[in-house]
Amino acid sequence: MTNHENKRLEETLQRQLIELSYEPILAWELEGGIIEWNQACEQLYGYSRAEAIGQVSHQLLKTVYPLPLAEFQRLLQKEGRWTGELRCTTKDGREVIVESRHQLIRLNQRWLVLETNRDLTARKPRRWQEREISLLETVAERLWLAVEKLRLDSELRQSEQQLRTLLELLPVGAWLTDAQGSVVLDNPASQRIWGVRHAGQEHYGQYKGWWVDTGQPLKSEDWSLARALATGESFLNELIDIETFDGQRKTILTSTVPIKTANGQVVGAVVVNEDVTHLRQIEQALRQSEERYRLAAEAERAARLEAEAAQQSLAFIAEMRERNRLAQELHDNVAQALGYLNLKMTVVRDLLAYNRLDEVDANLRELKQIINETYADIRGEIFNLRTDPVSTVNFLETLRQYLDKYKRFYHLEVELVFETDETHFNFPSEISIAFIRVIQEALMNVRKHAQVNHAVIRLGQKARNLYIRVEDQGRGFETRLAGRSTSYGVNIMRERIEAVGGRLQIESVPGQGTRVTLLYPTK
Numbered sequence: 275m276t277n278h279e280n281k282r283l284e285e286t287l288q289r290q291l292i293e294l295s296y297e298p299i300l301a302w303e304l305e306g307g308i309i310e311w312n313q314a315c316e317q318l319y320g321y322s323r324a325e326a327i328g329q330v331s332h333q334l335l336k337t338v339y340p341l342p343l344a345e346f347q348r349l350l351q352k353e354g355r356w357t358g359e360l361r362c363t364t365k366d367g368r369e370v371i372v373e374s375r376h377q378l379i380r381l382n383q384r385w386l387v388l389e390t391n392r393d394l395t396a397r398k399p400r401r402w403q404e405r406e407i408s409l410l411e412t413v414a415e416r417l418w419l420a421v422e423k424l425r426l427d428s429e430l431r432q433s434e435q436q437l438r439t440l441l442e443l444l445p446v447g448a449w450l451t452d453a454q455g456s457v458v459l460d461n462p463a464s465q466r467i468w469g470v471r472h473a474g475q476e477h478y479g480q481y482k483g484w485w486v487d488t489g490q491p492l493k494s495e496d497w498s499l500a501r502a503l504a505t506g507e508s509f510l511n512e513l514i515d516i517e518t519f520d521g522q523r524k525t526i527l528t529s530t531v532p533i534k535t536a537n538g539q540v541v542g543a544v545v546v547n548e549d550v551t552h553l554r555q556i557e558q559a560l561r562q563s564e565e566r567y568r569l570a571a572e573a574e575r576a577a578r579l580e581a582e583a584a585q586q587s588l589a590f591i592a593e594m595r596e597r598n599r600l601a602q603e604l605h606d607n608v609a610q611a612l613g614y615l616n617l618k619m620t621v622v623r624d625l626l627a628y629n630r631l632d633e634v635d636a637n638l639r640e641l642k643q644i645i646n647e648t649y650a651d652i653r654g655e656i657f658n659l660r661t662d663p664v665s666t667v668n669f670l671e672t673l674r675q676y677l678d679k680y681k682r683f684y685h686l687e688v689e690l691v692f693e694t695d696e697t698h699f700n701f702p703s704e705i706s707i708a709f710i711r712v713i714q715e716a717l718m719n720v721r722k723h724a725q726v727n728h729a730v731i732r733l734g735q736k737a738r739n740l741y742i743r744v745e746d747q748g749r750g751f752e753t754r755l756a757g758r759s760t761s762y763g764v765n766i767m768r769e770r771i772e773a774v775g776g777r778l779q780i781e782s783v784p785g786q787g788t789r790v791t792l793l794y795p796t797k
Contacts, residue, residue: 297392297445302331304385318393320365336363354378375443379436390443415533447547453540455499467549469520482517498530502543506532525554585773615644669699669706676710684721693734705774709742709792712767716744716790719763724748739793747787753780
């Protein structure tokens, strides 16, 4: 092969290597336009190769350098290379931040800048496409031939150095091995991944790796390089955990493509490694967060169901106690009334025997009053029971209806006084029913024991609590007696309020009236 043919082969090889890279790579003349623009540049910046070639790169991409452009170019000429962050603008107007590497190269009396960029927003390891696999196989074969020719021909030393420069700029680890698996050429990225050292196939036992999905260790023959050299097949995108030669644990994405001659003989291989440790850690952290969230949601749901069950149990217990109280009260009141009626009937019969009609008339009027009071007591209890829970209960509307009926049934004037906005008293049905029951019990106590014909219900807000207070100026009682087991009404009221998350307060002084207060926390 002539020198001319070698140069053409080397140029083709470089071009295909640039196209193969999934990092944006471009080349431009130091005092001219763009002369190379790969597919990764098209994907990142949006400009096609035809649109970019010949354009001044910093004008096309509106590049923002960390230094004034003239100073940046002087620094690049002085140092020969530069690494740092740049801000560029894509064709559709988006701003991207890239980690950029510039290498100054002198070729045929011209100064060229080889530039490779990495998008700092990239989050996932790249997967090889079928077209790229085929291209990688072709490039691998030609790369091997090129390296062999470069070793034999001193005139191509400069091209070999340029190839090494390109490999140095690649952000992924790249190896070129011979048919025995010994490393012929590698780049700094591969050395950083593995901790500097490389060994041939005969030393694969020194490499430590585990399959990510099973955790099983890799044997010498399990490595993709060993399999590619043995079978002549490509092995791509294998995820493995490794222990580097400096003792670090990492996760890499590895692909191996064999290099074959025209007659199919395997003469080497190209290995590409990408360190995805950080991405794997992020993925694991996300999975752990999802699991913690799921467990917390299940715990919250279980606690809510338990609280609902406990609340229902409290409501059921309160309802059963109220029924017991009602049964006891009806039994006591009716039994007492019937016993008294029986006694009075005997008295009336004796008075009739003696023809004492005036006294008979007075006793009959008393009998009628007792019958009316007993009837009113029974009707009141039945009326209270009729206020059963329904699908939707409006608290204030139900309260007003109840007070209107109470006035007509018992001639008790009840004044409704709002000390805050009415809208605060829009409760769910369950809470509304509990409050109505307690107010009914409090008003029944006013009617039976206070010996007054007027009461006040105050609705207001204090601190973080809403309050509903039933007041009278009647007889009052000793509050220390309110907690005894015989005080069915007080116990039932307290249980009802506590079942929905509220509190009950009772204040009373003999001869000065009573105040029953329902307290409910605001949200």
